[in-house]
Amino acid sequence: MIEENVQNEYFELLKFESVGGDPSKFRECVECASYLRRWLGKLGFEGEMLYPENGAATGAASMPPPVLFAERKGDEGAPTILFYGHYDVQPADPVSEWQTPPFEPTVRDGRVFCRGSQDDKGQFFAFLCGMRDYLASATVKPTIKVVLEGQEESGSAALSAMAPSMRRKLAADVLLVCDTGAAADLRPAIIAGLRGVSHFTVRLRGVNRDLHSGEYGGIAPNAAQAMAELVSSLHLRDGSIAVSGFRDGILPPEYDELRAAELSAPSKEALEADMGCEPVGGQLGKSIVQRNSFEPTIEVNGIHSGYGGPGAKTVIPCEAIAKISMRLVPGQTPRAAFEAVRNHLEANVPRGMKMSIEDYNPGAGGFRLPLASPLFRLAEHVLSEMDGRGPVFIWDGASIPVVSALREASGAAPLIVGWGQSEDRIHSPNESYSFAQFEKARDWARRILSALAG
Amino acid sequence: MIEENVQNEYFELLKFESVGGDPSKFRECVECASYLRRWLGKLGFEGEMLYPENGAATGAASMPPPVLFAERKGDEGAPTILFYGHYDVQPADPVSEWQTPPFEPTVRDGRVFCRGSQDDKGQFFAFLCGMRDYLASATVKPTIKVVLEGQEESGSAALSAMAPSMRRKLAADVLLVCDTGAAADLRPAIIAGLRGVSHFTVRLRGVNRDLHSGEYGGIAPNAAQAMAELVSSLHLRDGSIAVSGFRDGILPPEYDELRAAELSAPSKEALEADMGCEPVGGQLGKSIVQRNSFEPTIEVNGIHSGYGGPGAKTVIPCEAIAKISMRLVPGQTPRAAFEAVRNHLEANVPRGMKMSIEDYNPGAGGFRLPLASPLFRLAEHVLSEMDGRGPVFIWDGASIPVVSALREASGAAPLIVGWGQSEDRIHSPNESYSFAQFEKARDWARRILSALAG
Numbered sequence: 001m002i003e004e005n006v007q008n009e010y011f012e013l014l015k016f017e018s019v020g021g022d023p024s025k026f027r028e029c030v031e032c033a034s035y036l037r038r039w040l041g042k043l044g045f046e047g048e049m050l051y052p053e054n055g056a057a058t059g060a061a062s063m064p065p066p067v068l069f070a071e072r073k074g075d076e077g078a079p080t081i082l083f084y085g086h087y088d089v090q091p092a093d094p095v096s097e098w099q100t101p102p103f104e105p106t107v108r109d110g111r112v113f114c115r116g117s118q119d120d121k122g123q124f125f126a127f128l129c130g131m132r133d134y135l136a137s138a139t140v141k142p143t144i145k146v147v148l149e150g151q152e153e154s155g156s157a158a159l160s161a162m163a164p165s166m167r168r169k170l171a172a173d174v175l176l177v178c179d180t181g182a183a184a185d186l187r188p189a190i191i192a193g194l195r196g197v198s199h200f201t202v203r204l205r206g207v208n209r210d211l212h213s214g215e216y217g218g219i220a221p222n223a224a225q226a227m228a229e230l231v232s233s234l235h236l237r238d239g240s241i242a243v244s245g246f247r248d249g250i251l252p253p254e255y256d257e258l259r260a261a262e263l264s265a266p267s268k269e270a271l272e273a274d275m276g277c278e279p280v281g282g283q284l285g286k287s288i289v290q291r292n293s294f295e296p297t298i299e300v301n302g303i304h305s306g307y308g309g310p311g312a313k314t315v316i317p318c319e320a321i322a323k324i325s326m327r328l329v330p331g332q333t334p335r336a337a338f339e340a341v342r343n344h345l346e347a348n349v350p351r352g353m354k355m356s357i358e359d360y361n362p363g364a365g366g367f368r369l370p371l372a373s374p375l376f377r378l379a380e381h382v383l384s385e386m387d388g389r390g391p392v393f394i395w396d397g398a399s400i401p402v403v404s405a406l407r408e409a410s411g412a413a414p415l416i417v418g419w420g421q422s423e424d425r426i427h428s429p430n431e432s433y434s435f436a437q438f439e440k441a442r443d444w445a446r447r448i449l450s451a452l453a454g
Numbered sequence: 455m456i457e458e459n460v461q462n463e464y465f466e467l468l469k470f471e472s473v474g475g476d477p478s479k480f481r482e483c484v485e486c487a488s489y490l491r492r493w494l495g496k497l498g499f500e501g502e503m504l505y506p507e508n509g510a511a512t513g514a515a516s517m518p519p520p521v522l523f524a525e526r527k528g529d530e531g532a533p534t535i536l537f538y539g540h541y542d543v544q545p546a547d548p549v550s551e552w553q554t555p556p557f558e559p560t561v562r563d564g565r566v567f568c569r570g571s572q573d574d575k576g577q578f579f580a581f582l583c584g585m586r587d588y589l590a591s592a593t594v595k596p597t598i599k600v601v602l603e604g605q606e607e608s609g610s611a612a613l614s615a616m617a618p619s620m621r622r623k624l625a626a627d628v629l630l631v632c633d634t635g636a637a638a639d640l641r642p643a644i645i646a647g648l649r650g651v652s653h654f655t656v657r658l659r660g661v662n663r664d665l666h667s668g669e670y671g672g673i674a675p676n677a678a679q680a681m682a683e684l685v686s687s688l689h690l691r692d693g694s695i696a697v698s699g700f701r702d703g704i705l706p707p708e709y710d711e712l713r714a715a716e717l718s719a720p721s722k723e724a725l726e727a728d729m730g731c732e733p734v735g736g737q738l739g740k741s742i743v744q745r746n747s748f749e750p751t752i753e754v755n756g757i758h759s760g761y762g763g764p765g766a767k768t769v770i771p772c773e774a775i776a777k778i779s780m781r782l783v784p785g786q787t788p789r790a791a792f793e794a795v796r797n798h799l800e801a802n803v804p805r806g807m808k809m810s811i812e813d814y815n816p817g818a819g820g821f822r823l824p825l826a827s828p829l830f831r832l833a834e835h836v837l838s839e840m841d842g843r844g845p846v847f848i849w850d851g852a853s854i855p856v857v858s859a860l861r862e863a864s865g866a867a868p869l870i871v872g873w874g875q876s877e878d879r880i881h882s883p884n885e886s887y888s889f890a891q892f893e894k895a896r897d898w899a900r901r902i903l904s905a906l907a908g
Contacts, residue, residue, distance in 0.1 A: 195668060199766040208730025213753045214649060214852025217781045218736035218745035220729055224754040231682035275674055276662025280806040282672035291672030299667045300678040301769050302760030307777050311813060312653040314779040315755050323761050325768040327671045352734040359765060398668025
């Protein structure tokens with residue numbers, strides 16, 4: 001359990017239905033950001049609500065939720081720390097599967113059940129509570145900048161678009177993020193790398209309408225078959241990527257990185273139990289850690305063409321779409337990787353088809369952080385004091401594109417440590433966060449801020 | 455225009471909403487069949503309603519519409535003629551696109567607008583009216599058997615299932631069908647061949663749920679990509695079929711057939727104008743007529759897997775389906791062709807996937823009728839009297855599976871002549887049939903029955 005006033009504040013924060021991707025929840029998002037601005041104001045932060053100058057340029061059909069930027073000036077000569085979190089949450093659907101209402105924080109067995117109780121309201125608010133504890137007793141105080149956005153679950157378009165023009169405002173020494181998981185059994189984990197991500201849609205158009213497969217079979221080109229051919233051309237039979245130029249410039253991991261990554265990697269058996277099938281994705285002959293952390297991917301997120309209902313409808317489909325995303329590793333740039341894929345696709349458009357590429361989102365490149373950096377040594381020391389097992393390092397196959405954008409704009413060294421566990425069920429019904437996790441995140445904030453302030 | 459009493463009967467027939475594929479229209483179908491039974495009864499036909507002994511065995515979830523079988527005994531020694539038609543119609547959707555209500559026959563510019571005005575109520579009823587004219591004056595009368603089913607638009611399951619056990623009942627010398635099109639400008643056309651058709655669904659299952667493409671990318675097998683690979687394995691790059699054994703036994707067309715087919719085939723330019731793209735389907739190096747009439751196909755009628763909505767959802771799909779149909783040519787049997795495809799698919803299941811094949815419908819094989827047969831000479835003579843241009847022969851790429859079943863069960867030689875035109879817009883809103891077409895079909899019936907009775 002935590003102090004009653006902290007729990008009240010936490011629960012008040014959770015009750016805002018700040019589903020950032022839902023335009024009908026815009027007001028809830030603004031109210032949530034305002035609440036946080038007031039909360040930080042009491043600690044001496046100057047806060048402001050930021051909106052992109054041209055909302056439409058960010059791809060949003062409506063005004064995006066505001067980015068809260070708050071700064072507390074510290075002592076002369078003390079470092080500047082940038083903290084990132086997001087107050088938006090995933091939709092609560094399917095609501096019927098929640099045991100208690102999704103926006104009514106409910107405590108059961110030491111866990112708080114509520115949408116956002118962990119991701120990311122719980123994690124970032126626990127951190128901010130630790131920061132408040134720290135500020136109450138610190139002698140030398142760093143400058144602290146807090147960025148809390150309302151669009152992380154729907155792509156971070158506004159903040160990503162604004163970041164490059166906020167260099168001065170964001171400039172910092174360290175970028176702290178509390179939006180990731182710890183290792184099994186709450187063992188601390190430091191994110192040592194993230195892959196980048198880009199995505200786009202491919203559309204093929206053949207004939208002018210779905211045609212009768214008897215009357216036109218053998219003469220009309222088939223868009224479903226064409227898409228199958230085009231998509232399958234992206235990989236070779238051994239699972240490697242067949243796109244010329246896609247891998248150009250890739251920086252392979254160092255021996256120390258590979259060794260450390262192996263230590264934190266799940267076993268083949270654990271993956272099989274989790275996924276329900278053998279981990280046979282990616283290129284034959286490369287290890288699980290290689291394929292999941294250090295290799296790029298080109299993934300088909302969906303293919304749709306023609307009939308898909310019950311029974312049969314014997315048509316030759318006129319159109320097909322494929323949703324494609326890429327995970328990128330250091331040395332690849334989103335633009336060059338995309339150009340390579342686009343060139344490949346254009347060179348392989350099947351007979352009779354017109355191809356278009358739509359909804360291209362360059363996203364962000366991947367990064368790996370230097371294992372031997374003083375920042376990591378410091379974090380390792382702090383986390384070893386919190387937990388005798390010490391931290392593991394994780395090269396996460398996933399992406400937090402906005403972290404790349406903030407890192408570039410701020411010039412800060414990222415330190416990404418979070419306290420999630422798989423049982424928290426983020427993005428799913430009955431999301432929860434335990435008080436034990438909350439206290440870990442809070443303690444981490446106190447300790448790392450203290451250590452960074454020197 | 456036609457006689458008022460004939461038009462009244464025709465319109466009464468059209469008003470039944472006999473959508474055979476819609477269980478909620480079962481009663482309308484029975485009433486429609488009853489109406490036809492009474493109509494034929496006045497001409498001396500003994501009619502009976504047939505239902506499959508086990509409705510469930512035909513794949514129907516509910517009782518299928520009845521097959522009307524009616525027989526009129528003719529003179530001793532006269533031939534037996536079997537006539538096939540279907541009283542069921544396509545659904546009227548989208549109803550809003552009809553200029554007049556879909557089941558209210560409306561005359562505009564010499565055309566009757568109504569669902570089924572052509573397909574097949576108009577065509578078969580015009581034929582039956584011609585038969586009535588003929589019977590009123592004939593001296594030697596053939597035995598006539600009429601089979602009118604209520605499931606043609608939804609697969610003819612009941613009649614196909616019953617036909618093999620109705621050999622004695624169906625036995626005939628000639629099988630007449632009036633459910634196809636004439637050539638351009640109402641030039642008569644004799645169907646000299648039809649392809650067969652079979653279809654099934656392929657399902658691939660990989661991981662146990664859609665997975666995050668970052669967290670699992672490179673280790674989880676992707677069902678959408680796997681389906682793309684599996685589907686594209688069915689063809690070689692030149693468009694030929696890659697399935698070993700699939701083409702075994704194919705009987706290529708004779709020189710005379712190819713030459714006659716070329717005469718009735720649409721030009722490359724006409725096809726391009728119709729389809730909106732070049733006719734580049736099928737195997738490179740084979741002619742349009744070859745590919746459309748005499749070659750089999752394996753066609754993907756649809757592929758569905760993963761995300762297909764706006765924007766992106768970066769998942770690794772756990773499941774994919776493909777709807778696949780085959781058009782078969784003489785020499786292929788549905789079972790052997792399917793076994794070849796199944797063996798190919800089983801041998802090519804991508805890593806990490808479990809495949810299942812569902813909803814297999816063997817359909818029917820294709821056939822070609824002997825061009826030099828006395829029946830065709832007779833029909834050619836009759837049609838040349840009706841139209842100085844004489845008939846064309848068409849090897850239709852499409853299939854009427856039930857005709858294959860009736861042909862086998864009856865032992866009769868098929869003579870398939872219809873009077874449809876593309877402007878009739880069958881299966882679409884505002885279907886219509888002109889009085890001129892009606893009279894052609896009626897005249898054809900009078901003349902061919904007279905010629906067959908000798």
